[in-house]
Amino acid sequence: MGISMKVHQFARGFWEHEPPSLSLGCKRLRPLAPKLNTTNSDSITPFDLKSFIRPNSGPRKLGSDDDKRDSTPQVETHPGGTRWNPTQEQIGILEMLYRGGMRTPNAQQIEQIAAQLGRYGKIEGKNVFYWFQNHKARERQKQKRDSLGLSHSPRSTQAASITTTITLDSRGEVEREGDSPYKRKCRSWVLESLELEEGREGEGDGTLELFPLHPEGR
Amino acid sequence: MGISMKVHQFARGFWEHEPPSLSLGCKRLRPLAPKLNTTNSDSITPFDLKSFIRPNSGPRKLGSDDDKRDSTPQVETHPGGTRWNPTQEQIGILEMLYRGGMRTPNAQQIEQIAAQLGRYGKIEGKNVFYWFQNHKARERQKQKRDSLGLSHSPRSTQAASITTTITLDSRGEVEREGDSPYKRKCRSWVLESLELEEGREGEGDGTLELFPLHPEGR
DNA sequence: GCAAATTAATGATTTATTCAAG
DNA sequence: CTTGAATAAATCATTAATTTGC
Numbered sequence: 001m002g003i004s005m006k007v008h009q010f011a012r013g014f015w016e017h018e019p020p021s022l023s024l025g026c027k028r029l030r031p032l033a034p035k036l037n038t039t040n041s042d043s044i045t046p047f048d049l050k051s052f053i054r055p056n057s058g059p060r061k062l063g064s065d066d067d068k069r070d071s072t073p074q075v076e077t078h079p080g081g082t083r084w085n086p087t088q089e090q091i092g093i094l095e096m097l098y099r100g101g102m103r104t105p106n107a108q109q110i111e112q113i114a115a116q117l118g119r120y121g122k123i124e125g126k127n128v129f130y131w132f133q134n135h136k137a138r139e140r141q142k143q144k145r146d147s148l149g150l151s152h153s154p155r156s157t158q159a160a161s162i163t164t165t166i167t168l169d170s171r172g173e174v175e176r177e178g179d180s181p182y183k184r185k186c187r188s189w190v191l192e193s194l195e196l197e198e199g200r201e202g203e204g205d206g207t208l209e210l211f212p213l214h215p216e217g218r
Numbered sequence: 219m220g221i222s223m224k225v226h227q228f229a230r231g232f233w234e235h236e237p238p239s240l241s242l243g244c245k246r247l248r249p250l251a252p253k254l255n256t257t258n259s260d261s262i263t264p265f266d267l268k269s270f271i272r273p274n275s276g277p278r279k280l281g282s283d284d285d286k287r288d289s290t291p292q293v294e295t296h297p298g299g300t301r302w303n304p305t306q307e308q309i310g311i312l313e314m315l316y317r318g319g320m321r322t323p324n325a326q327q328i329e330q331i332a333a334q335l336g337r338y339g340k341i342e343g344k345n346v347f348y349w350f351q352n353h354k355a356r357e358r359q360k361q362k363r364d365s366l367g368l369s370h371s372p373r374s375t376q377a378a379s380i381t382t383t384i385t386l387d388s389r390g391e392v393e394r395e396g397d398s399p400y401k402r403k404c405r406s407w408v409l410e411s412l413e414l415e416e417g418r419e420g421e422g423d424g425t426l427e428l429f430p431l432h433p434e435g436r
Numbered sequence: 437g438c439a440a441a442t443t444a445a446t447g448a449t450t451t452a453t454t455c456a457a458g
Numbered sequence: 459c460t461t462g463a464a465t466a467a468a469t470c471a472t473t474a475a476t477t478t479g480c
Contacts, residue, residue, distance in 0.1 A: 083447050083472065104465080130448060137466070138446080301457060301462050322450080348463060355451070356461080 084127040089120040094131055103136050105129075302345040307338040312349055321354050323347075 086094075097105075097113070105113060105128070114125045304312070315323075315331070323331060323346070332343045 085447085085473075127447080131446095133466080134446065134448085137468095140466090303458085303462090345462075349461095351451085352461065352463085355453095358451090 084123060085121075086123070086127075086131070087121045090117045090123065093117060094128070094135070098132070098135055098139075103132060105132060302341060303339075304341070304345070304349070305339045308335045308341065311335060312346070312353070316350070316353055316357075320350070322350060 093116070094113075102109075107125075110125045110128045114123050114128045117123045117128065311334070312331075320327075325343075328343045328346045332341050332346045335341045335346070
């Protein structure tokens with residue numbers, strides 16, 4: 001298969017750094033972390049997909065050197081844990097903000113919210129981001145379900161008053177949950193939360209495989 | 219017009235003297251809540267949103283039409299930036315990587331790719347991220363269209379061979395791991411790309427509007 | 437009463453759509 | 459029209475809560 005090629009073939013010294021330490025990619029070591037093509041170095045075929053594709057050579061999950069647990073199939077335990085587990089306070093605040101009208105906070109706001117929520121427990125900006133995304137989506141679903149299941153019952157909801165208040169806040173745009181003709185605001189997201197230190201690298205030699213591949217498929 | 223309500227207005231009385239358990243408890247039905255090993259529930263600091271609030275000198279967004287872009291987190295428009303305009307080299311490399319099998323690079327990889335591509339022109343990590351997202355999606359569409367359109371005249375055999383080859387590395391078929399539990403790789407995303415102006419921010423006392431409005435709904 | 441098995445929620449990712457710059 | 463950017467919908471995966479069998 002001619003396709004793959006070593007990166008350096010194209011770009012000389014492009015990614016001269018190391019590939020390993022994937023575990024790093026996952027801050028929280030999630031138990032299972034399949035892939036890890038590190039085993040490559042196979043030789044000829046640069047890129048060797050086999051290594052990606054289910055590296056059967058080593059059922060060794062998590063090739064990373066990190067061997068903290070492994071033999072103890074215990075519940076994750078301690079550090080870092082896995083996913084964010086919000087405290088009541090955090091949730092309360094987030095809901096307050098949500099009810100207040102916040103739906104898609106921008107980066108700056110997320111930063112601040114996270115910073116504040118951090119007082120109640122570990123949290124990162126992305127958690128806040130995801131929370132809003134999920135909450136918004138799920139409220140929407142719920143509402144849809146309810147509207148179907150129940151005839152439109154007059155929703156007096158005091159939320160209305162709040163809404164009103166908030167409505168004032170910016171250029172009268174506040175969409176009221178579903179009537180806005182989809183106006184998009186540009187919000188830039190996407191980025192890393194884990195601190196990738198770009199510092200390192202530099203010495204690699206250039207054979208690094210940059211193709212980790214991830215059969216995410218579905 | 220603007221005004222924008224201040225969070226603390228809500229917060230007042232909400233958090234200052236109220237045990238979160240009350241209103242919070244009812245809201246989010248996290249099925250019961252045992253946790254709380256932290257036990258700090260009593261010591262909760264009142265979340266002082268004021269700290270978030272930045273000296274918004276910027277009620278600017280509202281009244282004057284003069285600025286829609288600059289400091290407001292509204293439409294992106296970074297300072298002097300429009301959108302990323304990839305150079306030939308950048309695209310060439312990205313495509314190479316794509317063909318090589320890369321579909322969803324993780325944060326670390328993105329950083330590195332961006333760093334390298336930066337040699338050919340301005341670029342940010344998010345551009346790389348988006349590029350892969352879009353390219354992947356569009357290749358998929360194209361393929362779908364073609365498969366339909368070509369069904370009539372299946373004369374291209376070479377497509378088959380290519381497919382075979384490619385099947386190994388890119389296209390969505392890659393995952394073959396029948397037995398591998400395949401856990402999702404941990405990809406951490408979400409973060410700011412635009413530089414949140416860490417600049418000002420510090421004086422925090424003003425009142426950042428936490429409810430910026432975001433008409434994005436649909 | 438407790439711990440494995442089940443179920444309900446919900447955090448985290450990926451995919452599909454949509455918008456708009458050029 | 460092409461495609462960078464962004465959001466929403468759909469999924470996946472993991473943990474909390476509940477149920478069940480002893």
